[in-house]
Amino acid sequence: MRLDTERSRDTPEGVSLSLRVAGAPARGLAWALDLAIIFVISTLFGVLTAFLGSLGAGLYLIVFFLLIWGYGVVFELYRDGATPGKRSLGLRVVHDDGTPVSATASILRNFLRFADFLPFAYGAGLVSMLIDRDCRRLGDLAAGTLVIHDRPERFTTLPSAPPIAPPVALSRAERSAIVSFASRLGTWSPDRRIELADLVPPLTHAEGREAVQRLLGMAHHLLGRRTPRKDGLS
Amino acid sequence: MNRDEFVETHKGTWLRTERLLDELKARTFEADHAELPSLYRRCCHHLALCRQRHYDAPLEARLHSIALRGYHRLYRRDVAGLADFARFFGAGFPRLVRRHAAMFWLAMFLFYGPGLAMGLLVLESPEAIYALLEPAQITQFEDMYREAPQIDRNSAEDFAAFGFYIFNNITIAFRTFAAGLFFGLGSVFFLSYNGLFLGGVFAHLTHAGSSGNLLTFVITHGAFELTALVLAGVGGLMLGASLISPGRRRRLDALRHTAPDALRIALGAGGLLVLAAFLEAFFSGSPWATPSAKILVGAFAWIGVALYLSLGGRRGT
Numbered sequence: 001m002r003l004d005t006e007r008s009r010d011t012p013e014g015v016s017l018s019l020r021v022a023g024a025p026a027r028g029l030a031w032a033l034d035l036a037i038i039f040v041i042s043t044l045f046g047v048l049t050a051f052l053g054s055l056g057a058g059l060y061l062i063v064f065f066l067l068i069w070g071y072g073v074v075f076e077l078y079r080d081g082a083t084p085g086k087r088s089l090g091l092r093v094v095h096d097d098g099t100p101v102s103a104t105a106s107i108l109r110n111f112l113r114f115a116d117f118l119p120f121a122y123g124a125g126l127v128s129m130l131i132d133r134d135c136r137r138l139g140d141l142a143a144g145t146l147v148i149h150d151r152p153e154r155f156t157t158l159p160s161a162p163p164i165a166p167p168v169a170l171s172r173a174e175r176s177a178i179v180s181f182a183s184r185l186g187t188w189s190p191d192r193r194i195e196l197a198d199l200v201p202p203l204t205h206a207e208g209r210e211a212v213q214r215l216l217g218m219a220h221h222l223l224g225r226r227t228p229r230k231d232g233l234s
Numbered sequence: 235m236n237r238d239e240f241v242e243t244h245k246g247t248w249l250r251t252e253r254l255l256d257e258l259k260a261r262t263f264e265a266d267h268a269e270l271p272s273l274y275r276r277c278c279h280h281l282a283l284c285r286q287r288h289y290d291a292p293l294e295a296r297l298h299s300i301a302l303r304g305y306h307r308l309y310r311r312d313v314a315g316l317a318d319f320a321r322f323f324g325a326g327f328p329r330l331v332r333r334h335a336a337m338f339w340l341a342m343f344l345f346y347g348p349g350l351a352m353g354l355l356v357l358e359s360p361e362a363i364y365a366l367l368e369p370a371q372i373t374q375f376e377d378m379y380r381e382a383p384q385i386d387r388n389s390a391e392d393f394a395a396f397g398f399y400i401f402n403n404i405t406i407a408f409r410t411f412a413a414g415l416f417f418g419l420g421s422v423f424f425l426s427y428n429g430l431f432l433g434g435v436f437a438h439l440t441h442a443g444s445s446g447n448l449l450t451f452v453i454t455h456g457a458f459e460l461t462a463l464v465l466a467g468v469g470g471l472m473l474g475a476s477l478i479s480p481g482r483r484r485r486l487d488a489l490r491h492t493a494p495d496a497l498r499i500a501l502g503a504g505g506l507l508v509l510a511a512f513l514e515a516f517f518s519g520s521p522w523a524t525p526s527a528k529i530l531v532g533a534f535a536w537i538g539v540a541l542y543l544s545l546g547g548r549r550g551t
Contacts, residue, residue, distance in 0.1 A: 011278065011301075011305055013274070013275055013278035013279075013301075014278065014282060015278045015279075015281050015282050015285075015301060017298065017301060017302050017305060018298065053390060054388075054390040054391045054393065054394040055390040055393050055394065057394040057397065057398075058390075058393035058394040058395070058396055058397030058398070059393075059397060060397065061394075061397030061398050061400065061401040062396075062397045062400050062401065064401060065397075065400055065401040065404065065405065068405075069404075069405075069408065080259075080306075094306070098302075098305060098306075099305070099306070099309040099310065099311070100306050100309065100310040100311070102311040103311075104494045104497060107497060107501070108493055108494070108497050111408055111411065111412055111497065111500070112412050112415055113412070114408065114409050114412035114413065115412045115413060115415040115416065115420070118413070118416075118420075138415055141486060141489070141490075142415065142473070142489050142490060142493045143490075143493065144490050172288060175288065176288065176290070176291060179290040179291060179292075180290070180291045180292075183290060183291065183292040219290075222290075223236070223237045223238065223289070223290060224236030224237045224238060225236075225238065
């Protein structure tokens with residue numbers, strides 16, 4: 001059984017794109033943010049229209065109605081599938097084939113929110129999200145949509161090091177693990193780097209900082225470098 | 235070609251694609267965006283090469299990110315415009331309702347059946363109304379319709395009422411639709427409950443001798459409002475029916491197949507409710523139309539709705 005949240009979809013261009021499905025906590029947080037935004041807007045608008053008497057009361061109710069039923073739809077259609085809450089958590093709504101959400105699907109998933117909310121506080125939606133392997137609420141199931149993580153990848157530079165040939169033959173997975181280790185070095189504390197590098201003494205024949213340096217050197221070697229140089233990409 | 239040569243050779247293409255995608259997002263259009271499809275295909279090719287040659291994960295992640303952004307840009311679907319909107323209410327909506335005529339009559343029965351039953355029950359034994367309503371609510375209804383509805387309001391107050399009807403009625407209709415997701419049960423509940431309520435109040439006010447006042451008030455906007463509630467129920471029942479009886483599809487696929495049509499019917503109901511709210515706020519209670527005029531307009535409204543749903547969009551394509 002697969003435990004990760006990556007789902008791949010084949011495109012007409014012959015590559016498979018992977019979508020990282022968002023879980024209930026991230027989606028719940030995004031929803032809470034959106035709720036706060038709706039609350040602030042409707043309160044501000046309520047204060048403004050209070051000066052207009054009955055006319056304002058009518059206007060307020062119409063705007064409140066549009067906010068409740070239209071907020072998600074408008075943002076999902078005109079802002080790349082993300083409400084402000086979703087955007088701040090790096091989420092977006094797409095069809096389950098990975099294409100941007102269409103009007104019908106967006107309206108459907110937002111209108112069926114009421115069914116997800118029953119019996120109270122998103123009870124049905126939460127149960128559906130916990131059961132479904134793609135973490136979809138009822139509205140997503142009917143509309144055929146997914147909520148995915150959508151952070152653009154930043155390119156990392158490998159710290160420079162003299163290339164070292166690995167002392168033993170490595171499998172494909174092992175090679176890719178070493179390169180990934182080297183490219184993610186910058187995101188860890190020095191202690192964590194040493195802790196991870198110390199897991200493979202048969203490969204490094206060293207401990208501590210020396211082990212980290214050797215793994216880094218092997219990563220350069222695996223990328224096809226034979227002389228010391230700085231990574232060409234920034 | 236080793237990894238660094240690969241990056242050196244194609245880096246320009248990737249940067250150009252990324253810049254183009256940024257510009258399209260910001261709508262600045264300095265570069266030639268007709269170039270995007272070919273740039274995108276090249277990036278897809280590079281991603282496939284990168285995977286096949288087992289280059290490093292960060293490079294693959296970056297190419298993947300470019301390909302995904304290009305895919306999202308190129309395969310987006312256009313949002314319906316105003317012309318589609320007019321065509322929908324002119325022809326598509328009544329056609330859609332006729333296509334699901336069986337569901338429509340079922341929803342009519344679920345709404346008017348309990349209404350009629352409750353009405354007859356209350357006419358027979360007046361105390362039955364207390365099973366449905368609180369005494370305070372009953373007094374409120376009695377007070378509201380003791381006189382003929384000649385509500386003297388200024389236009390600002392009319393507008394406040396309009397806002398309230400929009401908010402309240404359309405929310406009820408959309409809920410009736412959404413609740414159909416639970417095998418249709420939610421829609422059955424909302425339809426029948428509203429039917430019971432209407433029948434009960436009518437019968438009770440008949441005892442109080444003021445049902446005529448209620449009739450002159452509701453007849454005009456009721457043609458649109460009650461029909462719209464039934465239609466929202468049709469949408470909900472369609473969702474439920476696709477789950478109960480999915481035919482040759484899996485249940486989830488049947489739901490997905492039905493949902494767009496069901497949604498369109500519910501949205502059409504929302505359109506009718508905007509019209510109903512307008513009439514209810516500015517006409518139904520207004521002092522400038524006599525009760526008999528209201529009955530006449532109301533009769534025409536019912537005939538109009540029936541003709542619209544049965545004949546609308548029959549001609550033309």
